[in-house]
Amino acid sequence: MKFAILNGTIIDRSEAKVDVEDRGYQFGDGVYEVIRVYNGKMFTPEEHMERFVKSSNSIGISLPITTEHITQLLEELIDKNNLQLGTIYMQITRGVAARNHAFPTEETVPSLVAYTKEVGRPAESLKIGVKTILTEDIRWLRCDIKSLNLLGNLLAKQKAAEAGAFEAIQHRGQDVTEGSSSNIYIVKNGTVVTHQSNNLILKGITKDVILDLCLKNNIPVEERTFTLDELALADEVFMSSTTAEVMPIIEIDGKKVRAGLPGPVTINLQELFVKEIEKQCGNL
CATH class of the missing domain: 3.20.10.10 (D-amino Acid Aminotransferase, subunit A, domain 2)
Known part of the structure; x- marks a missing residue:
């Protein structure tokens, strides 16, 4: 799959990199979702997005963009990657900050990424x-x-x-x-x-x-x-x-x-x- 989402922008997947001090990498400080795609359409997208928000809020991370915007980006990503049958992986972390167990300052911007994968039905x-x-x-x-x-x-x-x-x-x-x-x-x-x-x-x-x-x-x-x-x-x-x-x-x-x-x-x-x-x- 050629394209991915990084912080609200669809880019070439080869350019979708995160910092070594991203808290998801160092602490697992984030949450994720996996959404099924059939015939190029997301299955139960609203329910997945609702759980994504609930999980994120449960650990004190606020989404940097609206769920409506995220859904629109995911639909565009499916189209650009010509995905018919597969999955979308999406995650958000607390962002990039100097390594410290306590949360970083509120100025730290959460990192949002998503990509697609071809996955057949078993x-x-x-x-x-x-x-x-x-x-x-x-x-x-x-x-x-x-x-x-x-x-x-x-x-x-x-x-x-x-x-x-x-x-x-x-x-x-x-x-x-x-x-x-x-x-x-x-x-x-x-x-x-x-x-x-x-x-x-x-x-x-x-x-x-x-x-x-x-x-x-x-x-x-x-x-x-x-x-x-x-x-x-x-x-x-x-x-x-x-x-x-x-x-x-x-x-x-x-x-x-x-x-x-x-x-x-x-x-x-x-x-x-x-x-x-x-x-x-x-x-x-």
Whole structure:
């Protein structure tokens, strides 16, 4: 992808550089968003922008330009990069300042960057499902902020990769929280259960779409903490994220879920989710 956004201007990506004293580089002092693009259109852009602002405000960073301006720039970036199917990565940091743990002065201007990437839909995995592992959730207690501080997530994802798994399902003691880069759901007796949106998980945009689809299609839902025992006894398990969509989980720590086959509720939600994509972005 040839072009990127740097501080409100679309420039050649090769020229999009940040200072070595940018606080995002030195402290992870910033937040980010990943927005899915289908048919050259952003999927749920308003929801992503709302979460971006909320995360930014949560750590005391004010956007240097309006969300309307950012959205316009993102649309221009998609067009200039001729992106049809992929993602936009966007982040804001507190800016460039001499290294000091305390925040710099108010004169420090936040750094805003964005770029695009071609990313296909994981068609085969969506059809057959994926393998996962369990790992203790070692992250901080403000997982609702989409922070650049992702070391705990990275360690979990690497553990999954080394085990030949697609995702790591995290838990705090006996309570399941979320995946290293996804929200986790179980299905029991036709009811979808997923962790409530609080400080222990990221409030997924895809999760919100799924819950809305459940509501509109009379699929029972419970937003609550569920345990490792409930996970092991679930009729179906699936995960969701911006790029994974509604992904069936067919194995956890080497144990098959539903004999290693995606379940009917998961398949139904996949079909409903595709319809929602096509409603917003056109036929896939």
